[in-house]
Amino acid sequence: MTQPVSPPRDSADKAPSAARPPAWRGRVVRADVRTLSLLGVLAALILIGGITKPDEFLDTRNLQLVLTQASVIGVVTVGMTFVIVSGGIDLSVGAIVALASVWATTVATQEFGFSGILFTSVLVGLGCGLVNGLLIAYGGMVPFIATLAMLASARGLALQITDGRTQIVTVDGILDLGERDAYVLGIPPLVLVFAVVTVIGWLLLNRTTFGRRTVAVGGNAEAARLAGIDVRRQRLYLYLLSGLCCGIAAFLLIILSGSGQNTNGNLYELDAIAAAIIGGTLLSGGRGTIVGSVLGVLIFTTITNIFALNNLQSDVQQIAKGAIIVAAVLVQRRTASTT
Amino acid sequence: MSQLTSRRGLLFGTAAVSAGALLAGCTSNEPKEKEQAADPQPAADDKPGKPVTIGFAGPQADHGWLAAINSNAKSRAEKYEDVTLEITEGSNDTAAQIGQIETLINKKVDVLVILPADGKALTQVGLKAMAAGIPVVNLDRIFNTPQAYRCWIGGDNYGMGLNAGHYIGEKLKDKSDARVIELAGLDNLELTKQRTQGFDDALKNYPNIRKVARQAAEFTVESGQAKMAQLLQAQSKFDALWNHDDDQGVGALRAIEQAGRDDFLMVGGAGALSAFQAIKQDEGVLKATVLYPPTMAASAIDLARALGQGKGVGGLAEFEIPASLTLYSAVVDKTNVDQYMSTGFE
Numbered sequence: 012m013t014q015p016v017s018p019p020r021d022s023a024d025k026a027p028s029a030a031r032p033p034a035w036r037g038r039v040v041r042a043d044v045r046t047l048s049l050l051g052v053l054a055a056l057i058l059i060g061g062i063t064k065p066d067e068f069l070d071t072r073n074l075q076l077v078l079t080q081a082s083v084i085g086v087v088t089v090g091m092t093f094v095i096v097s098g099g100i101d102l103s104v105g106a107i108v109a110l111a112s113v114w115a116t117t118v119a120t121q122e123f124g125f126s127g128i129l130f131t132s133v134l135v136g137l138g139c140g141l142v143n144g145l146l147i148a149y150g151g152m153v154p155f156i157a158t159l160a161m162l163a164s165a166r167g168l169a170l171q172i173t174d175g176r177t178q179i180v181t182v183d184g185i186l187d188l189g190e191r192d193a194y195v196l197g198i199p200p201l202v203l204v205f206a207v208v209t210v211i212g213w214l215l216l217n218r219t220t221f222g223r224r225t226v227a228v229g230g231n232a233e234a235a236r237l238a239g240i241d242v243r244r245q246r247l248y249l250y251l252l253s254g255l256c257c258g259i260a261a262f263l264l265i266i267l268s269g270s271g272q273n274t275n276g277n278l279y280e281l282d283a284i285a286a287a288i289i290g291g292t293l294l295s296g297g298r299g300t301i302v303g304s305v306l307g308v309l310i311f312t313t314i315t316n317i318f319a320l321n322n323l324q325s326d327v328q329q330i331a332k333g334a335i336i337v338a339a340v341l342v343q344r345r346t347a348s349t350t
Numbered sequence: 351m352s353q354l355t356s357r358r359g360l361l362f363g364t365a366a367v368s369a370g371a372l373l374a375g376c377t378s379n380e381p382k383e384k385e386q387a388a389d390p391q392p393a394a395d396d397k398p399g400k401p402v403t404i405g406f407a408g409p410q411a412d413h414g415w416l417a418a419i420n421s422n423a424k425s426r427a428e429k430y431e432d433v434t435l436e437i438t439e440g441s442n443d444t445a446a447q448i449g450q451i452e453t454l455i456n457k458k459v460d461v462l463v464i465l466p467a468d469g470k471a472l473t474q475v476g477l478k479a480m481a482a483g484i485p486v487v488n489l490d491r492i493f494n495t496p497q498a499y500r501c502w503i504g505g506d507n508y509g510m511g512l513n514a515g516h517y518i519g520e521k522l523k524d525k526s527d528a529r530v531i532e533l534a535g536l537d538n539l540e541l542t543k544q545r546t547q548g549f550d551d552a553l554k555n556y557p558n559i560r561k562v563a564r565q566a567a568e569f570t571v572e573s574g575q576a577k578m579a580q581l582l583q584a585q586s587k588f589d590a591l592w593n594h595d596d597d598q599g600v601g602a603l604r605a606i607e608q609a610g611r612d613d614f615l616m617v618g619g620a621g622a623l624s625a626f627q628a629i630k631q632d633e634g635v636l637k638a639t640v641l642y643p644p645t646m647a648a649s650a651i652d653l654a655r656a657l658g659q660g661k662g663v664g665g666l667a668e669f670e671i672p673a674s675l676t677l678y679s680a681v682v683d684k685t686n687v688d689q690y691m692s693t694g695f696e
Contacts, residue, residue, distance in 0.1 A: 175417030
């Protein structure tokens with residue numbers, strides 16, 4: 012399903028979606044405008060940070076900090092972008108991260124060391140994604156409801172496993188990856204994973220049949236079905252993909268926080284959806300970019316960083332976040348209506 | 351758990367809070383008290399009284415401290431032959447918790463112990479229980495009006511801040527232009543404001559100390575790590591840190607370790623086992639923690655039992671249990687950590 016189909020114009024021509032505007036070139040220009048405007052926002056934020064706290068903000072360590080903190084939610088957002096592009100939604104990402112992280116840090120798992128924790132995180136993520144996918148694709152459930160149910164039960168299970176306790180990781184190899192001077196190829200390991208997931212996500216969405224099918228299903232599922240796409244199987248794969256991303260994110264969070272807790276991943280679903288929307292992904296499906304989503308995550312993380320450096324409180328931060336979401340969506344509506 | 355309860359005696363002193371249900375004016379209890387000191391049984395009573403059914407309603411135990419509250423209440427109730435505990439499933443949803451308490455009222459339990467997810471929002475159902483003739487022991491988060499409870503028992507959030515501030519103040523009193531920072535808990539909780547207020551008030555006694563930054567986390571490891579990492583980046587140099595909560599402190603300590611910082615002292619809050627262990631080992635920045643003991647749930651059961659049996663509190667002259675009991679936020683550091691170790695929650 013993932014054989015590369017290179018020129019994107021091909022994909023546009025073949026895509027059976029009625030929702031896709033015919034003028035391919037126009038859309039690319041618009042996407043670029045969107046990406047550029049996001050980069051502009053990010054640049055403005057960096058400028059604000061640099062002016063208000065030049066010493067602290069423009070420090071290499073701070074750059075690493077921002078990227079590291081963006082990594083966990085960033086990986087989740089990449090998976091979420093695929094789901095939203097296909098016209099779905101995954102409300103269970105935060106709960107899956109919580110469940111995967113506590114399952115992977117239970118005492119039994121820690122006895123199997125590094126790989127035990129890694130595999131458990133990924134497997135739990137995949138397992139939850141599989142359940143979501145089966146319920147939605149083959150059980151005919153609305154994604155909102157199915158993943159809402161997963162949100163509740165995965166959080167409940169996470170609470171049951173931990174009994175409200177914080178499970179501290181005692182496996183050394185894992186903690187080392189989160190240390191101050193841990194670098195792989197000169198990059199902090201978490202950031203490297205985030206970068207790899209982003210590149211793979213971009214390739215998958217823009218350069219493969221899988222990506223084309225995802226867009227087609229989101230644009231018009233019925234048309235996609237008539238065009239010979241197995242829509243149900245495609246949806247199953249997409250929720251599996253989102254679950255996999257959650258599993259990876261859970262592992263990153265274990266490295267970062269050195270523990271598993273049932274409160275992990277709190278409100279990730281909203282953060283990931285917000286980042287994707289800001290990045291230009293249509294909530295109704297059919298359009299979205301990985302680059303946009305990742306920029307959305309970076310914008311949010313940078314804001315948090317600047318606010319903390321200037322010792323502003325979380326309430327102000329939340330208000331700013333809300334304002335940015337509104338502004339971004341308004342701008343998108345304008346660009347959408349002008350074509 | 352039995353160790354836990356025995357340690358309570360040490361925690362709260364001989365009687366006032368924990369002794370529970372010795373009949374006031376009961377015959378000489380001198381030998382009895384000696385026995386209690388050595389015995390892991392509850393210090394509350396000599397012999398079983400009339401059977402009491404206690405209803406217990408608390409918030410969802412999604413946090414180490416709340417989990418410890420539940421287990422303290424349960425194990426304390428099990429120690430008494432004459433106590434039956436009706437415990438509802440915890441919920442953070444106000445409407446759901448009201449429903450659960452109404453169910454307990456309908457079941458006609460003898461006494462209610464309520465730890466409301468939100469004290470103000472649950473005041474009405476407290477009033478309803480009292481009106482139905484069921485006395486309420488209000489645990490920790492206080493109702494809006496004293497009419498909604500017969501007795502309140504809880505921790506001292508203001509005192510936590512005050513004692514943390516004084517501990518830090520004493521450590522830094524000879525340092526000129528000392529800088530401290532604060533990693534607060536959830537900012538939309540009243541208790542967070544009280545903790546901060548106490549801390550600020552204590553620092554006023556030390557004109558050489560200045561609070562240079564405050565960030566609120568969410569009582570979780572994840573938020574503790576994230577907020578602390580930012581604070582460390584923002585403040586290249588400071589002398590002391592007060593962190594409101596030991597659970598988020600696990601994350602905060604991780605961030606401190608990741609940033610490779612050890613140039614300040616840290617005081618925690620609540621009394622988690624991991625914090626006690628770190629204080630005992632004395633290898634990191636964490637030097638002390640101010641208590642907010644979850645054993646208060648066990649004391650609440652003691653008080654509820656005494657209420658149900660019409661007794662007072664052993665060690666006090668009164669015939670009835672007090673109307674309110676504020677626990678002391680003791681500072682635990684290396685010198686006394688062994689004494690508290692068994693009360694630490696995971």
